[in-house]
Amino acid sequence: MEKLITPFRFQPKTDGRSLLTDETRPIQLETLDLDVYYGEKHAIKQVNLPLYQNTVTALIGPSGCGKSTFLRCLNRMNDMIPGTRVMGKILVEGVNINDSRINVTQLRRQIGMVFQRPNPFAKSIYENIVFAPRLYGISKKEQEKLVEESLRKTGLWDEVKDRLHTSALALSGGQQQRLCIARAIAMKPKIILLDEPASALDPVSTGKIEELVQELKNEFTIAIVTHNMQQAARISDYTAYFYMGELIEHDRTDVLFVNPRKKETEDYLTGRFG
Ligand SMILES: Nc1ncnc2c1ncn2[C@@H]1O[C@H](COP(=O)(O)OP(=O)(O)OP(=O)(O)O)[C@@H](O)[C@H]1O
Numbered sequence: 001m002e003k004l005i006t007p008f009r010f011q012p013k014t015d016g017r018s019l020l021t022d023e024t025r026p027i028q029l030e031t032l033d034l035d036v037y038y039g040e041k042h043a044i045k046q047v048n049l050p051l052y053q054n055t056v057t058a059l060i061g062p063s064g065c066g067k068s069t070f071l072r073c074l075n076r077m078n079d080m081i082p083g084t085r086v087m088g089k090i091l092v093e094g095v096n097i098n099d100s101r102i103n104v105t106q107l108r109r110q111i112g113m114v115f116q117r118p119n120p121f122a123k124s125i126y127e128n129i130v131f132a133p134r135l136y137g138i139s140k141k142e143q144e145k146l147v148e149e150s151l152r153k154t155g156l157w158d159e160v161k162d163r164l165h166t167s168a169l170a171l172s173g174g175q176q177q178r179l180c181i182a183r184a185i186a187m188k189p190k191i192i193l194l195d196e197p198a199s200a201l202d203p204v205s206t207g208k209i210e211e212l213v214q215e216l217k218n219e220f221t222i223a224i225v226t227h228n229m230q231q232a233a234r235i236s237d238y239t240a241y242f243y244m245g246e247l248i249e250h251d252r253t254d255v256l257f258v259n260p261r262k263k264e265t266e267d268y269l270t271g272r273f274g
Helices: 067-073 104-110 125-135 140-153 157-163 173-185 203-216 229-235 253-258 263-269
Strands: 027-038 041-052 056-060 084-092 111-114 191-195 221-225 238-243 246-252
Touching: 027 067, 041 056, 041 067, 041 221, 041 238, 041 246, 056 067, 056 229, 067 191, 067 221, 104 111, 111 173, 125 140, 125 173, 140 157, 140 173, 173 191, 173 203, 203 221, 203 229, 229 253, 238 253, 238 263, 246 253, 246 263
Parallel strands: 056 221, 056 238, 111 191, 191 221
Antiparallel strands: 027 041, 027 084, 238 246
């Protein structure tokens, strides 16, 4: 990881963390005693959650439980909301990203985000991909390579290669969303945060996004907020169930869906509430 600041090593607690104490995969990011307040509203309560390298973690839970708030903390998007206080640590390779010395622009290069509604720039497909990387100075040749590589990785290349210089806004909603993912991966992040990326899309486009997420995990670590339980079960390796700002349960997806440890999780999964 490029240096955000000089890293320091933090000795994590062993209690009150995720249940996955036997997990041997490397941790890409972990939150330690994370609290978030919007003014008086305590939206995230003492959450300890790891994201394992090259895996997909689904964040699920009823509306208002804090999924998006949690996700936004992971690349400090909550900084933009006035009155928000974030406490606790979020460690990425030993660096606490909540440290005031963190270069937030660099951080967001390394932890990309894609939102619910596709939001391409009102520019050409090509420009959408190269706009940000160009700020960091890449040659014309490198730009062309990056455009093709990013569009291939998101399965868009064959669909758009003959109209790279036409407006991104003319693409379908599903294509726009894949372009937004291509734009995010063009920055070569370590982690990609997806906030309900398919909820505004039709079933075919949703299927493509799901397939894409499965492929991208070979290269990136992914956290995805979803309201769709089947989607979480299909595409994630780990699932975290939130309720009223608390992390109720975090486990391998196959375990959590088949044999949840907590009654609250079971009630949610079986549709008894939420
Ligand atoms: N900017 C804000 N100011 C004040 N309260 C907020 C703000 N954003 C979210 N909240 C509150 O924080 C809590 C968590 O909201 P959040 O949007 O993170 O939940 P969520 O699980 O993502 O919900 P949904 O599934 O409906 O998107 C809610 O009670 C919400 O009303």
